[in-house]
Amino acid sequence: MSKEKNLLSINNLKVSIAEKVIINGLNLTLNHGEVHAIMGPNGSGKSTLAKTLAGHPECCIQEGSIKYLGKEITDLNVEERASEGIFLGFQYPVEIPGLSNSVFLKTALNSQRKSQGDDAITAVDFLKELKDNAEIIGMDQSFLNRGVNEGFSGGEKKRNEILQMLMLKPKLSILDETDSGLDIDAMKTVANGLNSMRKKDSSFLLITHYDRLLSYIKPDFVHVLSKGQIIKSGDSTLANQLEEKGYEWLIQT
């Protein structure tokens, strides 16, 4: 384990997609075990930040650095970052018919273990863990043998993201609007899943529009993103303020 205090430190990051600058000089530091929420109006660059951290090839880093566990990761590809413990919960998870959820998860888990020099998980252990985690987030067993997200409702897809997160046990989970499209019950089960990992010193970057999720998972910090920069940071009360007043008052100043 790294003794590095900072899990993630982003410095003066500038990112463009198709030559359009989306992230423009962003700074952010996240320590082990912390939960940060990133809020902001549509088009402020929240999803781009998430995709950039996960290594999406269309996000072109123009300037700045991303350090994870003290190491620069901008040159690492997508799967290498995942194996280092970075997980992205997708805003719109894709459907992959013909690939079953459980086969996908097992392949992913074993790829990560292999790159970390660990042995493959046994079938028995895998199934037990899968069953336990499915229970935590209230997912029916029958979903595990269906195609990845195939014919899943919006809420089911989000639950599936959380299931993958629980199975892969990342150090840093970036959840891109995982709360959108969830009803209150689903929100609670998702929050359950997150809180169970939080206890084990996992860190989270929660990208969200509303403070609903944040009432179940109290963040250590809340940041407001606008035009590709963090324009305000505060504690969890900032989220409540935003809920009352919107973003206008911050952006105008």
Place this chain on the structure above:
Amino acid sequence: MVDSNIMKAPINLDNSHLKDYSLSLVETDWLNNLKKETFARFKTQNIPSKKDEEWRYTNTEPLIQKCFELATKKSISNLKNNKSFTQKNNNDNIFIYYADGKFCFMDKLPPYIKTLRNSDDQVNVETLLKLDDKKIHSPFTDLNTLLLSDALIIETLKNQKIDAIIHIIICSDIEQNISPRLLIKLRENSSIRIFEHCLTSNSCVINSLTEINCEKNSQLDYFKIIDEQEDGYHLNLSNIRLAKSSAFNLFSWDSGAKISRNNINVDLIEENASVNLNNLFSPNEKLHIDNQLKIKHIGEKCESSLDYRGILKDQSTGVFGGTVYVDQGAANTQSNMANRNLLLSDHARINTKPVLEIYNEDVQCTHSATSGHLDEEKLFYIQSRGIGEPDAMNILIQSFASELVEKIKNSHMKRIFQEYLFQKMQ
């Protein structure tokens, strides 16, 4: 129709030799007469070329060259010494091999399977063989008849539900022209499963002709794997006629040949008949696969569904030509035709042309064709879980094929296709 000046065929056919050879293969009078008629017509046939709409994307020249070059070449394969010929099966399925112009089998065949050579009811065989006479003849179908020395006849009884899977293995290990003829007739309310496996280990030409007739309420599940040598050729014409409430379901996988050409004509002649065609075609290197399908809705309330998926690697090429024709009287027709293609290299090519020809207003018909590289967002999703790019690509290709294989209900056949998928896509 074909332009007459295409007649300038590139091959120098020794007609008389072919005729003598053809007649030497059989002894029965009626068959000799059929061959003489066929030969008379064959001489006047035009050789198909790229000028024919149906052959637009397939260069017939090497195919014809090879096909006729091997036609009169007498050759005996080494298959008789092969273990699988002498081994007795340990399950209830039936194995029939087609080698060196004959259908062979180890076990005693059940009464619903006969061959031309061992059938004692020649009148019935004659009727079945001549069934296709009204159809359009091509030089290839005529050549099949000329080279015919045996035929496999599967004819179920009324109400007969057959559990055994009939494996038909068409094979060769030497360079030869292979002309199997299959005649399949399902009587009322019967059902059967057939698995045709084309397996060659030399540059052969398979030129097969299959006639299928499904009577009222019958169901035929047909499985086919084409696994040929890269320098082989594969030609097949299947004519399928479906009577009231009968069903024909096809699952096939074509790995390609130098040229693999598959024509399937389905006539839904009476109400409530249904046809389901599921196909994977996966050529690599410079292989070429050409699928030509004609679905004709004549009866009311019939259903057709076509799911053709191409996985094209390297410099391979593929063709999908699908026509669904809905007759004036075919009210309440339901038809879905889809051709999806994965192009795995910048040099792979697909020509796709789904056509709907509809003469009745009361129908639900859809058709779609998509071609493209692997979905970038799906790749990113898989990689973001820690799976490397080559594996992620493989997973996506496999899932594309697997989605179709998973539709197979029969567990024995599903396993065969899954194993084939595993073997092909690793």
